[in-house]
Amino acid sequence: MKYSDTIYGNFEIVEPVIIDLLETETMRRLKYVYSSGITGFVGLRKSSNRFEHSVGVMYLVKKYGGNLEEKIAALLHDVSHTAFSHVIDYVFNDHVQQEYHERKKEYFFEKTSLPEILQNYHLNWRDIIDEERYTLLEQPSPALCADRLDYFFRDSFGLGILNLTDIQVILDHLVTYEDRIVVNDKEVAIFISKKFIEVDDACWSNLQEVGLYELTAQAIQVAISTGKISEEDFWGTDDSLWMNLQAIDNNESLKDISKHTHFIFDHENPTFRVCTKIRTIDPDILFHGKLKKLSEIDCDYDSYRKQYIKRKEGLWPIRIVSKLNHNC
Numbered sequence: 001m002k003y004s005d006t007i008y009g010n011f012e013i014v015e016p017v018i019i020d021l022l023e024t025e026t027m028r029r030l031k032y033v034y035s036s037g038i039t040g041f042v043g044l045r046k047s048s049n050r051f052e053h054s055v056g057v058m059y060l061v062k063k064y065g066g067n068l069e070e071k072i073a074a075l076l077h078d079v080s081h082t083a084f085s086h087v088i089d090y091v092f093n094d095h096v097q098q099e100y101h102e103r104k105k106e107y108f109f110e111k112t113s114l115p116e117i118l119q120n121y122h123l124n125w126r127d128i129i130d131e132e133r134y135t136l137l138e139q140p141s142p143a144l145c146a147d148r149l150d151y152f153f154r155d156s157f158g159l160g161i162l163n164l165t166d167i168q169v170i171l172d173h174l175v176t177y178e179d180r181i182v183v184n185d186k187e188v189a190i191f192i193s194k195k196f197i198e199v200d201d202a203c204w205s206n207l208q209e210v211g212l213y214e215l216t217a218q219a220i221q222v223a224i225s226t227g228k229i230s231e232e233d234f235w236g237t238d239d240s241l242w243m244n245l246q247a248i249d250n251n252e253s254l255k256d257i258s259k260h261t262h263f264i265f266d267h268e269n270p271t272f273r274v275c276t277k278i279r280t281i282d283p284d285i286l287f288h289g290k291l292k293k294l295s296e297i298d299c300d301y302d303s304y305r306k307q308y309i310k311r312k313e314g315l316w317p318i319r320i321v322s323k324l325n326h327n328c
Helices: 018-024 026-033 050-063 069-077 087-091 105-110 114-120 147-159 164-172 186-204 207-225 231-235 238-246 252-256 300-313 323-327
Strands: 004-005 009-012 174-177 180-183 261-265 273-276 284-287 290-293 315-320
Touching: 004 050, 004 300, 018 069, 018 114, 026 050, 026 238, 050 069, 050 147, 069 252, 105 114, 147 186, 164 174, 164 186, 174 284, 180 186, 180 231, 186 284, 186 300, 207 252, 207 261, 231 238, 284 315
Parallel strands: 180 284
Antiparallel strands: 004 009, 174 180, 261 315, 273 315, 284 290
8 A cells, every 4th residue: 555644755554454454434534533623623723634643653653663563553543532632631621631532442442343353463452552562652741752753743844833854854863762762862852842842832732722622622511411412423523523513502612613713811801711731742862872851961951841831731711802802
């Protein structure tokens, strides 16, 4: 199978099991789930989809020496992601950890054709979904891993924060050490880390993005409480969930879910108060033959990262400034 990727270019996928998995309805659904949730859906910013991200993570695992099982785990790591992605975490007040799709992975996986396909290739699907087994694929934050790198590349490219040359330079300075992805150059590590924070500020924990996530979550909460939708509807597509929400009368939260809606911080008269996940990295560097975290060898970055987290953490008092009021 020939595959063309926005970030990594053209490459071939030759493993029969991976080709079979890519052709499943479960994987194809991810083409219609925006990685950036509601903000991608309403056109606030350009967004990749979960399918592109999943294949990209698999590519990185392969590039840095992962075996077949880890490549499969990488490809399937997001299959249980819901429509609107992390918006659903807001629905269940998991704003900071954002792990709804992880908690539901076994439940979702078992209902698909994926276990049977994996069994045909003598693979245990319960092993495949245990991401802690795969150290290239996943690492606890704030370390680097294939998953964290791929969504960083895609979102930074979409935002114009990194170009393809920048990304290639980063790829050239990542190496595998003790079954982990690490950086082999301090200056490149600083570059990656500061750009990662720039992307977080621009979208992952951006005021407008957080505001739209919360509004959409409120609309979904209303729909659930009135019995108009259920959790099973989450594993459709963005379009199908949006249509279900639009069909509900008197769902006030829907009227402001638009790329034209603006939000401001207002401590005195907030529409709501909400926290969110803050994404930063502190990559490991291969430094004189040993692994050191960037913060351990660069106190300026350590201070920079801590100050950023302090500025973003806690409850945000957010007031909606609708497009009509804004124009006035």
